[in-house]
Amino acid sequence: MLKKERAARVLERLEELYPETPIPLDYADPFTLLVAVVLSAQCTDKKVNEITPELFRQAPTAKAMWKLGEQQILEIIRPLGLSKQKAKSLARLSEIIETEHNGRVPETFEALELLPGVGHKTASVVMSQAFGHPAFPVDTHIHRLAQRWGLTNGKNVSQTEADLKKLFPETSWNKLHLQIIFYGREHCTARGCDGTRCAICRELYPNRKRPVETKKA
Structure with missing residues (x-):
């Protein structure tokens, strides 16, 4: 063959x-999908879905996540692997989205891959599942x-x-x-x-x- x-x-x-x-990660929009995918590194989707409801309750937008701050993010996501690095990435990428992209997740590979904690695979998931671009x-x-x-x-x-x-x-x-x-x-x-x-x-x-x-x- x-x-x-x-x-x-x-x-x-x-x-x-x-x-x-159906996407195995729970999310409501491009921002919450981006956050969930960042959190899923070296974690099961099931575990991420257990953590994100509280995180998204407190910080459903980039602005809210930025204001929540790295330490508070860490307290919520601590059960996940690599939680310290992920908290740092989420705080920083939220700030960039809010200040440089008017609070909206950018819709290009180039801009996504410049965000902390976002590699090509994560960018591809967001581009395909949040925006419908082929990836x-x-x-x-x-x-x-x-x-x-x-x-x-x-x-x-x-x-x-x-x-x-x-x-x-x-x-x-x-x-x-x-x-x-x-x-x-x-x-x-x-x-x-x-x-x-x-x-x-x-x-x-x-x-x-x-x-x-x-x-x-």
């Missing part, structure tokens, strides 16, 4: 399994599965993103990245599959005998 054929099969199977793709955020699930499915050689997440964008139609990106995440969490986990066990891995590579060694992002 050629790479393009594998990609088409993946798209078909994921559409069957996940015709709807393909690559997290650890997507990076791992793309290698197992023979869609990239997986040297780094940037290359994985570029390879997937070439293989899949742009109109599918915003939905597909969530479909792959859902499949990776449910069927093709880091320990539950090694490239030979889950349904899609077996369908794409029925004769594969050896586990696929995932290259780190």
Whole structure:
């Protein structure tokens, strides 16, 4: 099976399994989505969703978050990993959004990636899910599965993103990245599959005998 054929099969199977793709993070607007994604680094979405209701109650806007301040933000998000750094980032990015962007989350990759705590993946999530611009955020699930499915050689997440964008139609990106995440969490986990066990891995590579060694992002 050629790479393009594998990609088409993946798209078909994921559409069957996940015709709807609700974002697993709770949010109300571009700002609260940005905050939730920043908080989700090295944390589960479930844990973030437990913390954000109180944070958003006290600080639903960039102005309110800026005024809340780093120490108060930290008190609320302390149960999350990397809480000190995240509190610092949220306080600073809120100030920048309020003072340099009139309180609105910027709608370009360039401006988003200049915000503290916001890398390319976070910017991609906001651009795709908050604003509807085509983007393909690559997290650890997507990076791992793309290698197992023979869609990239997986040297780094940037290359994985570029390879997937070439293989899949742009109109599918915003939905597909969530479909792959859902499949990776449910069927093709880091320990539950090694490239030979889950349904899609077996369908794409029925004769594969050896586990696929995932290259780190």
